[in-house]
Each structure stands twice: as structure tokens, then as C-alpha cells.
Amino acid sequence: MTKLEIKNLHVEIEGKKILKGINLTISSPEVHAIMGPNGSGKSTLANVIMGHPRYEVTKGEILFxxxxxxxxxxxxxxxxxxxxxxxxxxxxxxLPFNTFLQEANKSLHPKTEQTLMEFKKLIKEKSKELGLKEDLPQRDLNVGFSGGEKKRAEILQMLTLKSKMAILDETDSGLDIDSLKFVSDAVNSVRGGEFGALVITHYVRILNHLKPDFVHVLVDGKIVASGDKKLADELDEKGYVKFLAEQGIEIKNEELL
Ligand SMILES: Nc1ncnc2c1ncn2[C@@H]1O[C@H](COP(=O)(O)OP(=O)(O)O)[C@@H](O)[C@H]1O
Ligand SMILES: [Mg+2]
Known part of the structure; x- marks a missing residue:
């Protein structure tokens, strides 16, 4: 089992409090979704889990x-x-995308018995599954990739590098309907066993494909509600107004919702 535990996490950027006591445990094979308005701290949470140096953890723990x-x-x-x-x-x-993947794979799995040929075959197979052009991995990493290609290229990394706990920060944004289906199917294909994920999104549509086990609402650096997929459907219908009002946050810009 793979377990990611976030306990009473407080995070600041340049002295500004962004996360204000996050508690969240993801145990494989669970898939959790986090939804929340712009600026609520979703990317901060994602980045701090991965160890981005700009963010300062002032309190709490992250356990793997x-x-x-x-x-x-x-x-x-x-x-x-x-x-x-x-x-x-x-x-x-x-930096050709292929080279990046091969070097990352060597570094992450130094004892792998997989040959370079096998790894290249895997890249090819997974690229196809994601609907990516065959020559894309030969190009420089993300250079000139379309928005949707960049997002699918991220998932290609997740798949070929055999990640166990994936945090997907708005991977669905900018994907057309077909690409969204490719990405969802690819994530679903690795679900089960030791794989777990945290899917950050604004939109319920990816969750219709992914069917997360849990859905959380992040507002102003706090998880203010947790539930199942029905919570996402409710947000889709009614927006974040209720949750923002409960936090005493005035809605100045409807676009934020
Ligand atoms: N480098 C930074 N300096 C100051 N504030 C920042 C910085 N990066 C992010 N923030 C602020 O942190 C808050 C949360 O941002 P973010 O985690 O990106 O939110 P979300 O992903 O939910 O839209 C926002 O108010 C944003 O302006
Ligand atoms: Mg963000």
C-alpha cells in the first residue's frame, strides 16, 4: 500500500499564509479529488507535497x-x-522528451531489469494510448507542444516512470473531450494496487470519468467539506458560493467561481 498523509499543514509564501491547517490522507488505491476556487491554495498544496523550495511549511507534517x-x-x-x-x-x-524519460527512469529505478528497448516500447505504447503523435517524444520537452499535448505529456511521464502517488494539478484544463477521455482512461488503467492519486480540478467532467473515491473542497487554504462524487456534482451545479459565504469571503468576481 502507498500512503500519503498530510497533517495540520500550514504553508506560507513570502510571509503570506496560504494553507491553514490541511488534513488529508490518501491510501492506495484511493483517488481523491480537490476542488476549489482560484487562489484557494490548490497548486500550493501540490507543490509543497513535491517539495518546491519557495513554499515554507510553518506547521504540520507530510508523511509518505x-x-x-x-x-x-x-x-x-x-x-x-x-x-x-x-x-x-x-x-x-x-532536452529531448525521450532522453528526459530515459534519464528519469534510470534515476528513479536504478535496479530495473527493463532494457532500453523495452522502455522505448513502453513510451511508444503509452503515447499511443494518450493519443500523442508518434514523433512527439523525439522533440524537446514541451517545446512547441500544444496545451493539451503538454498535459498528456505529463501523464506519459506518470505512466512510464511508474509513479505510485500522483498529484494531478488541473491536468484536465485545456484538454478537449477526446484528450480528456485518453487521460482519464490512462489514469484508470493504473488504478488499483499500490497506485493512489490526488486530482486537482475546477471541473466535474474529469471526475465523471475518474469517479474519485473522495471529493474535498478547498477554500482559503482550508478543506471546508469532504464527501463523495455527489459533492462534486453539487459544486458543478451551485458553485462555491455557499462555501465561500461560510468562510466569510465576499464574492467580488463571479469568474472566480
Ligand atoms: N510567489 C508567490 N508570492 C505570493 N503569493 C503567491 C505566490 N504564489 C502563489 N501565491 C498566492 O497564493 C494563493 C494560492 O495560490 P495557488 O496555490 O496557486 O491557488 P490555486 O491553485 O488554488 O488557484 C493565491 O492567492 C496566490 O496569489
Ligand atoms: Mg492552481
């Missing part, structure tokens, strides 16, 4: 399989099986 990971570097966290699909994937000129 019962051990604190707060002192670990991002690559050390990745070696445990943690994976983050970025909301805004970075373009890296001069």
Missing part, C-alpha cells in the same frame, strides 16, 4: 508511508514514487 518527507529534496520524493503533474508544464529547450 509513515515517514516524514519534509526534509527530502523533490528528486528524493520522486524516488519514493511521488509524482506531480504541473498545472503549467515547463518548456526545456535542448
Amino acid at each position: 508511508n509513515d515517514k516524514s518527507i519534509l526534509d527530502l529534496e523533490p528528486d528524493e520524493r520522486a524516488k519514493l514514487g511521488l509524482f506531480l503533474s504541473f498545472q503549467y508544464p515547463m518548456e526545456v529547450e535542448g
Whole structure:
């Protein structure tokens, strides 16, 4: 089993309090979804789990399989099986996507018996499953990829690097209906056993495919409601107004909802 536990997590950026006491436990094979308005701290949570140096944990704990990971570097966290699909994937000129995947795989799984040929075959198979063009892995990482290709390229990493606990930060944003289906099917295909995931999203549509076990609402750095898929449907229908009002937050811009 893979277990990610977040206990009373408080996080600041440049002295500004962003997360204000998050408690969340994800045990494989569960898939949890977090929904919340813009600026509520969703990406902060994703980034801090992965160890982004900009965020300061001022209180609380993050445990992976019962051990604190707060002192670990991002690559050390990745070696445990943690994976983050970025909301805004970075373009890296001069680094072919194939090479990136091969080097990451060597680093994450140094004792693998998988040959390079087998790994390349896996990249090809999974690219096809995700509806990605065959030559895409030969191009520089994310350079000139469309928005949807970037998001699917993140999932290609998750699949080929055999991540165990994946955090998907708005992977569905910018995907057309077909791509959304490719991505959902790909995530569903690795569900079960030691794989668990935290899916961050604004929209219920990816959750219709993924059918998460739990849904949480994040408002102003706090989880203000938890439930099952029905909670997501309720949010889809009524928006975050009720939850924002309960937190005493005035709605100034309808677009935020
Ligand atoms: N580098 C930063 N400096 C100051 N504030 C930041 C920084 N990055 C994010 N924030 C603020 O933190 C809050 C949460 O941001 P974020 O986690 O990206 O929210 P979400 O992903 O839910 O939209 C926002 O108010 C945002 O402006
Ligand atoms: Mg975000």
C-alpha cells in the first residue's frame, strides 16, 4: 500500500499564509479529488507535497508511508514514487522528451531489469494510448507542444516512470473531450494496487470519468467539506458560493467561481 498523509499543514509564501491547517490522507488505491476556487491554495498544496523550495511549511507534517518527507529534496520524493503533474508544464529547450524519460527512469529505478528497448516500447505504447503523435517524444520537452499535448505529456511521464502517488494539478484544463477521455482512461488503467492519486480540478467532467473515491473542497487554504462524487456534482451545479459565504469571503468576481 502507498500512503500519503498530510497533517495540520500550514504553508506560507513570502510571509503570506496560504494553507491553514490541511488534513488529508490518501491510501492506495484511493483517488481523491480537490476542488476549489482560484487562489484557494490548490497548486500550493501540490507543490509543497513535491517539495518546491519557495513554499515554507510553518506547521504540520507530510508523511509518505509513515515517514516524514519534509526534509527530502523533490528528486528524493520522486524516488519514493511521488509524482506531480504541473498545472503549467515547463518548456526545456535542448532536452529531448525521450532522453528526459530515459534519464528519469534510470534515476528513479536504478535496479530495473527493463532494457532500453523495452522502455522505448513502453513510451511508444503509452503515447499511443494518450493519443500523442508518434514523433512527439523525439522533440524537446514541451517545446512547441500544444496545451493539451503538454498535459498528456505529463501523464506519459506518470505512466512510464511508474509513479505510485500522483498529484494531478488541473491536468484536465485545456484538454478537449477526446484528450480528456485518453487521460482519464490512462489514469484508470493504473488504478488499483499500490497506485493512489490526488486530482486537482475546477471541473466535474474529469471526475465523471475518474469517479474519485473522495471529493474535498478547498477554500482559503482550508478543506471546508469532504464527501463523495455527489459533492462534486453539487459544486458543478451551485458553485462555491455557499462555501465561500461560510468562510466569510465576499464574492467580488463571479469568474472566480
Ligand atoms: N510567489 C508567490 N508570492 C505570493 N503569493 C503567491 C505566490 N504564489 C502563489 N501565491 C498566492 O497564493 C494563493 C494560492 O495560490 P495557488 O496555490 O496557486 O491557488 P490555486 O491553485 O488554488 O488557484 C493565491 O492567492 C496566490 O496569489
Ligand atoms: Mg492552481
